Amino acid sequence: MMILTAHFTGCGEIGMGNNGDETLAVINTLEPQTDLTLAPVESFPPYESETPRFSESVSENSQSVSESSTESESANDNPENTPEWTENPLSGEFYVNTDNVYSRIRAIQGSEKVNRYALNDIVSVIAKTDTDYYKLADGTFIHKDYLSEIPIDGASDSSVSEPRPDSPAEPTTGTEDNTLEWTENPLSGEFYVNTDNVYSRIRAIQGSEKVNRYALNDKVTVTAKTDTDYYKLADGTFIHKDYLSENRMEAERENLGEDYTSTTKNGYVIERINGITYVDGIMIANKTYTLPASYDPGTIKEVADALSEMQKAAAKEGISLYSVSGYRSYHTQESVYAGWASRDGTEKADTYSSRAGHSDHQTGYTFDLNSLEQSFANTKEGIWLAEHCADFGFIIRYPEGKEMYTGYVYEPWHVRYIGKEKAKIITETGLSLEEYYGITSDYNDCAE
């Protein structure tokens, strides 16, 4: 099974709103990673097998999916529950524009894969369907209204206050009466989630399933212990006691390797400090040199400022530059890469996407601008960027014809901040960063 580890921070929120919070019917069909099974479901009151599924909230597509979704359990045996919509290939990364939304597999009964996204999570789109849904690299679908080309500023509540096109219907049955088939012993306290990927959910409420996904050391507020193995949380969902701990869990210690200082074959200082490699003072993340998962700087202010300075200068010449992708955490990259690898295989994916820990985007010094198509190079924006980015401290990180040195195909949209002085010098030589400094970018040389 593909590993989907989109990294969700701050997902311990209580009381999810209705907006963008699609109804997740039949939660016991969530395809769990092996380590996140919501154990003992037998102790739950049974779910109605007719609980509305995804298809029924997607009116424009109800015909194609209702067939499979309303059939009896035998449909589970049919893995060839293939799409009945048309897909137009499309490749690009988008930002999720709401704080709480799911992508999921359509029309595959009994094996719903559901991924929850938060504001500005990055998703890789591989197709636009003839419905309102985009297909993601992991095979799930997400409504177009939840995707944006640029990061959304802040989490303005008003941006999500409108009902979404397929926001779930209000529950029609039993929200009040069928909840208490177990005994609850009041308990109040805060606990830590002790695993990296687990769900809490409402029990036995048909058609209004609330699901919260938690990561390691998220804090949850418990209001009751039931006479089953589940604790009730303040938001009304339940979580198995085995996933709660009284203390924070010690995060797994990363092996950061030994610090060292040396010189590259071109005579520049190369040093490794706390697992991070610097050449001539420039942080390096490529196929040879990794960043630790714990290196999580976000977008670095100096770099954001340089970008905005460049954008202003460009705007004066009628050139519009905008970021379509910036900082990516180790865990986000893990999920992005897994998506591409599942579509194209690892060999091809390695030519344009980085494995986790190897991405230039994790440095916090990088932006993808405007378009992720090589044709961007021939647009007036692409030409301007190539000519002027060094004046603002950026280099085109993966220049044309340098794949054997950088390890990546030409990316005219991908700029990396290294400071004005170095950017100008390196750009003038016409060399890639790897050539200029005399370092490799090769998974076989991997310095982990």
Ligand SMILES: [Zn+2]
């Ligand atoms: Zn990039």
